[in-house]
Amino acid sequence: MPNDQEERRIKLxxxxxAVAILxxxxxxxxxxxxxFSSRIVARGDEVAITGSRTEVELLTKLFxxxxxxxxxxxxxxxxxxxxxxxxxxxxxEENLHQMFADTVLVTARGRHIKPKTLGQRLxxxxxxxxxxxxxxxxxxxxxxxxxxxxxxxxxxxxxxxxIILTRPAVEAGEKLGFLPGDLQEKVDPYLRPLYDAMYxxxxxxxxxxxxxxxxxxxxxxxxxxxxxLDDSFIILDEAQNTTPEQMxxxxxxxxxxxxxxxxxDITQVDLPxxxxxxxxxxxAVLAGVRGIEAIFLNESDVVRHEIVGRIIxxxxxxxxxxxx
Numbered sequence: 504m505p506n507d508q509e510e511r512r513i514k515l516x517x518x519x520x521a522v523a524i525l526x527x528x529x530x531x532x533x534x535x536x537x538x539f540s541s542r543i544v545a546r547g548d549e550v551a552i553t554g555s556r557t558e559v560e561l562l563t564k565l566f567x568x569x570x571x572x573x574x575x576x577x578x579x580x581x582x583x584x585x586x587x588x589x590x591x592x593x594x595x596e597e598n599l600h601q602m603f604a605d606t607v608l609v610t611a612r613g614r615h616i617k618p619k620t621l622g623q624r625l626x627x628x629x630x631x632x633x634x635x636x637x638x639x640x641x642x643x644x645x646x647x648x649x650x651x652x653x654x655x656x657x658x659x660x661x662x663x664x665x666i667i668l669t670r671p672a673v674e675a676g677e678k679l680g681f682l683p684g685d686l687q688e689k690v691d692p693y694l695r696p697l698y699d700a701m702y703x704x705x706x707x708x709x710x711x712x713x714x715x716x717x718x719x720x721x722x723x724x725x726x727x728x729x730x731x732l733d734d735s736f737i738i739l740d741e742a743q744n745t746t747p748e749q750m751x752x753x754x755x756x757x758x759x760x761x762x763x764x765x766x767x768d769i770t771q772v773d774l775p776x777x778x779x780x781x782x783x784x785x786x787a788v789l790a791g792v793r794g795i796e797a798i799f800l801n802e803s804d805v806v807r808h809e810i811v812g813r814i815i816x817x818x819x820x821x822x823x824x825x826x827x
Contacts, residue, residue: 509559513550513566521548523579524569531584538588565591572603577615582806607652611706616652622804629796635763640800641815643807646766647740651700654736664734668697671724671744694721697740724749733758742767742782744774750781
């Protein structure tokens with residue numbers, strides 16, 4: 504074997520861990536192999552690596568981190584493997600380790616919710632440390648889901664007494680004066696993503712119980728007017744579709760013992776032509792205000808299917824080269 508070559512064997516904890524880390528049909532092992540020139544062979548619960556000392560060391564760190572993720576009770580997917588490869592190659596395995604160790608909570612189905620990217624971890628830290636957090640980024644970056652998870656965590660730990668979830672119902676004509684029946688019929692489709700996140704995190708029965716007791720409220724933005732919200736975790740989703748007046752109205756609802764998260768994608772404004780986005784406006788107005796933090800997520804934070812990140816990047820390139 505050449506002097507700069509090394510062979511190392513890594514023992515995974517058991518056969519179940521090997522399947523989780525290497526992937527069904529060795530899917531994850533193939534992803535790893537595509538990113539390194541070393542020879543990687545898996546037999547049972549052991550991985551043999553032959554390659555340069557530098558690569559063998561990197562691969563050892565990679566398998567150690569994936570093993571740690573598995574021991575934390577997580578289901579490892581292709582995104583986790585690709586992101587881990589990138590972080591280890593960039594020498595940021597310490598950041599990766601901290602990210603993997605940051606479990607927000609466990610869902611009703613036993614799934615561990617944790618940041619999947621460094622951007623998501625910064626977002627969670629901002630929510631923990633700020634009165635108001637503004638999360639801006641494209642679809643699939645976990646803005647809403649992680650905010651809902653933090654809200655449930657705060658409720659379960661008695662940091663707040665209730666959760667309020669709201670969105671502007673642009674197409675429904677966000678106006679006061681709807682009768683309750685009319686309101687339900689018109690705005691339910693716009694609130695559905697918030698319901699879906701709650702169903703996944705709490706389970707349908709627990710969510711409905713909290714709704715019946717008014718511990719969780721899901722309502723259109725118009726219903727926030729005139730209220731002061733104490734001891735609450737309040738999430739405004741799709742905030743790019745607020746007007747500056749609506750955004751100011753919402754932000755000034757914050758009461759004592761409360762926390763707010765505002766999420767949106769400033770590239771997806773659905774307001775009528777000529778109306779400016781309250782999210783863009785707030786981003787400029789509130790820059791530097793103490794107690795408010797803005798976190799910007801991008802295509803590298805997309806945790807949906809890998810093709811989604813490529814689509815987002817392709818659209819960004821196209822729009823940059825074809826302004827207007």
